[in-house]
Amino acid sequence: MDNIDLWQEAAKDIYWYKKPDILLDSSRAPFNRWFPDGVTNACYNALDLQVEQGRGGQAALIYDSPVTGTKRQYTYAQLLAEVALFAGALMARGVAKGDRVVIYMPMVPEAAIAMLACARIGAIHSVVFGGFASNELAQRIDDATPLVIVAASCGVEPSHLVAYKPLLDHAIELAQHKPDYCIILQRPMLAAEIIEGRDLDWLQVMKQAEPVSCVPVGANEPLYILYTSGTTGQPKGVVRDTGGSTVALKWTMKAIYDVSPGDVYWAASDVGWVVGHSYIVYGPLFAGCTALMYEGKPVGTPDPGAYWRVIEEYRVSVLFTAPTAFRAIKKEDPLGEHLAEYDLSNFRALFLAGERCDPHTLEWAQAKLQVPVIDHWWQTETGWPVCSNCLGIEQLPIVAGSPARPVPGYEVRVLGKDGNAVATGDIGALVLKMPLPPGTFINLWNAPERFAEAYFSKFPGYYETGDAGYIDEAGYIFVMSRTDDVINVAGHRLSTGAMEEILFDDEDVGECAVIGVADAVKGQVPLGLLVLNSGVTTPHAAIIARTVKLVRDRMGPVAAFKLCTIVDRLPKTRSGKLLRGTLRKIADGSDWNMPATIDDAAVLDEVAIALKQMGYPSDKPSSSGPRSC
Numbered sequence: 001m002d003n004i005d006l007w008q009e010a011a012k013d014i015y016w017y018k019k020p021d022i023l024l025d026s027s028r029a030p031f032n033r034w035f036p037d038g039v040t041n042a043c044y045n046a047l048d049l050q051v052e053q054g055r056g057g058q059a060a061l062i063y064d065s066p067v068t069g070t071k072r073q074y075t076y077a078q079l080l081a082e083v084a085l086f087a088g089a090l091m092a093r094g095v096a097k098g099d100r101v102v103i104y105m106p107m108v109p110e111a112a113i114a115m116l117a118c119a120r121i122g123a124i125h126s127v128v129f130g131g132f133a134s135n136e137l138a139q140r141i142d143d144a145t146p147l148v149i150v151a152a153s154c155g156v157e158p159s160h161l162v163a164y165k166p167l168l169d170h171a172i173e174l175a176q177h178k179p180d181y182c183i184i185l186q187r188p189m190l191a192a193e194i195i196e197g198r199d200l201d202w203l204q205v206m207k208q209a210e211p212v213s214c215v216p217v218g219a220n221e222p223l224y225i226l227y228t229s230g231t232t233g234q235p236k237g238v239v240r241d242t243g244g245s246t247v248a249l250k251w252t253m254k255a256i257y258d259v260s261p262g263d264v265y266w267a268a269s270d271v272g273w274v275v276g277h278s279y280i281v282y283g284p285l286f287a288g289c290t291a292l293m294y295e296g297k298p299v300g301t302p303d304p305g306a307y308w309r310v311i312e313e314y315r316v317s318v319l320f321t322a323p324t325a326f327r328a329i330k331k332e333d334p335l336g337e338h339l340a341e342y343d344l345s346n347f348r349a350l351f352l353a354g355e356r357c358d359p360h361t362l363e364w365a366q367a368k369l370q371v372p373v374i375d376h377w378w379q380t381e382t383g384w385p386v387c388s389n390c391l392g393i394e395q396l397p398i399v400a401g402s403p404a405r406p407v408p409g410y411e412v413r414v415l416g417k418d419g420n421a422v423a424t425g426d427i428g429a430l431v432l433k434m435p436l437p438p439g440t441f442i443n444l445w446n447a448p449e450r451f452a453e454a455y456f457s458k459f460p461g462y463y464e465t466g467d468a469g470y471i472d473e474a475g476y477i478f479v480m481s482r483t484d485d486v487i488n489v490a491g492h493r494l495s496t497g498a499m500e501e502i503l504f505d506d507e508d509v510g511e512c513a514v515i516g517v518a519d520a521v522k523g524q525v526p527l528g529l530l531v532l533n534s535g536v537t538t539p540h541a542a543i544i545a546r547t548v549k550l551v552r553d554r555m556g557p558v559a560a561f562k563l564c565t566i567v568d569r570l571p572k573t574r575s576g577k578l579l580r581g582t583l584r585k586i587a588d589g590s591d592w593n594m595p596a597t598i599d600d601a602a603v604l605d606e607v608a609i610a611l612k613q614m615g616y617p618s619d620k621p622s623s624s625g626p627r628s629c
């Protein structure tokens with residue numbers, strides 16, 4: 001089936017208020033538009049349609065929270081009722097189609113309810129991951145300019161509570177844009193202080209609300225904005241449209257994951273990441289599955305059997321998580337002894353993404369679970385997998401280290417710097433032939449020039465993924481590294497450039513470089529090299545502690561910025577460009593050549609000594625080798 005037939009067929013599988021007559025408008029490439037004259041509603045497809053089709057009494061959303069000791073289930077009918085009420089509450093606060101609503105919440109059902117309520121009335125949600133600090137939140141508030149922010153009083157991490165509300169208040173102080181209202185879910189573990197006139201209590205708001213029905217939404221009207229890290233401190237607001245997302249996500253549930261209505265599908269990620277949008281909330285509901293929301297960790301809540309307990313208890317068919325979760329489990333339970341305590345007979349497949357799955361972890365998971373373990377590759381921008389073994393189409397042999405072949409709808413090429421295809425097996429830039437399929441991003445919020453420039457300018461006719469890799473003789477793709485300064489920490493995509501911008505704000509820091517170094521569990525962690533201004537007398541340890549705190553306070557704990565050292569100089573080219581690639585290779589213990597353009601070769605030796613003192617390269621085997629939800 002060619003691309004046209006594929007999406008024409010897939011589009012028939014969703015509900016449209018007005019069916020599209022036009023499949024694709026590519027007259028303004030790269031701003032391509034699928035189903036431009038179609039009219040639909042993502043919430044209708046996720047909930048109302050399911051109830052109409054007889055799934056009202058089936059569990060739509062299971063909430064399991066070992067960190068709070070809570071379990072709750074919503075049937076499709078119950079979830080619809082909650083969403084319709086919250087949508088009414090938003091409308092009563094003036095939110096209408098096209099308005100933005102920022103959602104800053106932990107893994108609680110109310111986060112999904114808020115997302116679906118926005119979709120119901122055509123408002124555009126922008127979920128911000130709870131592990132980001134006020135500064136990051138403020139940037140997103142200023143860019144998205146929400147009328148309303150929906151937040152919770154706190155998040156619950158295994159070892160501590162994270163007070164979200166003070167972070168939110170500070171973010172609003174920092175932001176130029178001020179929301180009209182904040183709707184706050186007060187969690188029993190920590191009540192938030194309410195600012196009269198601006199803050200509203202979730203429960204009160206729900207009590208007063210009148211349910212509303214779905215608003216017809218143009219296929220190309222945005223469903224959401226999701227900010228992701230680029231090479232600079234300014235995050236990119238990935239915009240996904242309503243029609244394309246609904247068609248594509250529904251199609252992937254069967255084609256890739258091979259799940260059917262009634263199956264329990266669990267994406268152990270966070271609603272703040274793309275995986276959470278596509279596969280905790282929208283995808284499973286579009287497909288009539290039962291979605292699972294887990295507020296816990298793979299280990300420590302309470303032990304490395306946590307995932308197996310959830311799989312048994314809810315008869316999970318498919319689990320999707322990041323390799324880092326399995327590395328954490330493997331580290332604590334290398335023999336997989338906890339597995340023996342649970343019945344996993346309903347479990348059919350494990351999907352991994354967010355970073356390359358190292359062969360050791362893949363083979364360990366396969367041996368222990370005895371189900372297909374599928375590494376699949378995608379990005380916030382694509383919204384759904386680019387390469388995968390598609391269990392619902394045909395299961396290909398699993399090759400460790402590869403996310404298999406392109407999913408129908410994508411054409412992957414490997415290009416050299418000159419823009420020409422490289423030979424089979426040679427590494428180059430991984431690019432996707434235009435047009436991208438439905439459900440991929442259609443723009444960057446407020447930044448169409450950046451959209452065109454950052455992704456489509458270097459290789460005309462192609463989308464540049466920012467990943468490098470190769471294709472083997474069998475057509476399997478191998479994603480090996482990023483081509484930019486993005487690193488992947490525990491499956492979280494972070495910008496080293498953004499960390500450097502923060503470090504530059506320290507009064508004693510004259511120059512700095514942040515690189516990703518291998519970590520046995522998280523895949524990569526950031527490491528900072530600081531050059532101090534001349535005449536600084538503050539003890540180095542104090543500067544390091546201060547800068548580590550600065551990154552944590554500004555970017556958030558998710559950055560996991562804990563490694564930092566002070567060096568006399570940083571290696572640069574004669575034109576003053578920092579030799580990041582060489583630094584990374586030294587830290588990872590990879591082979592490296594002295595760059596011909598280096599200004600002063602002795603600097604590399606000095607930095608290598610500093611890195612060695614910090615334990616890099618490590619003599620322990622690295623978990624994932626090549627780097628980069």
Ligand code: COA
Pocket residue numbers: 106107129130131132155157162268269270273275297298299321322324325328353354489490491492521522556557558559560629
């Ligand atoms: N709100 C507030 N803080 C959060 C948070 C949230 N939603 N999520 C994480 N954090 C904090 C953590 O408390 C931690 O803070 P700390 O430095 O004070 O301890 C920090 O951010 C880093 O968290 P995390 O990346 O989760 O690391 P961890 O060491 O706590 O756990 C793993 C490591 C591997 C167990 C964990 O990363 C994990 O479960 N990964 C699963 C896969 C996943 O979710 N991938 C995402 C994309 S698919």
Ligand code: AMP
Pocket residue numbers: 228274352353354355356357375376377378379380381403465466467479480481482488491492493627628629
């Ligand atoms: P995010 O946008 O946060 O989902 O991160 C996307 C990036 O994570 C990709 O560009 C890759 O660098 C990396 N990534 C995701 N999945 C894989 C995978 N299966 N193999 C290799 N890298 C991956």
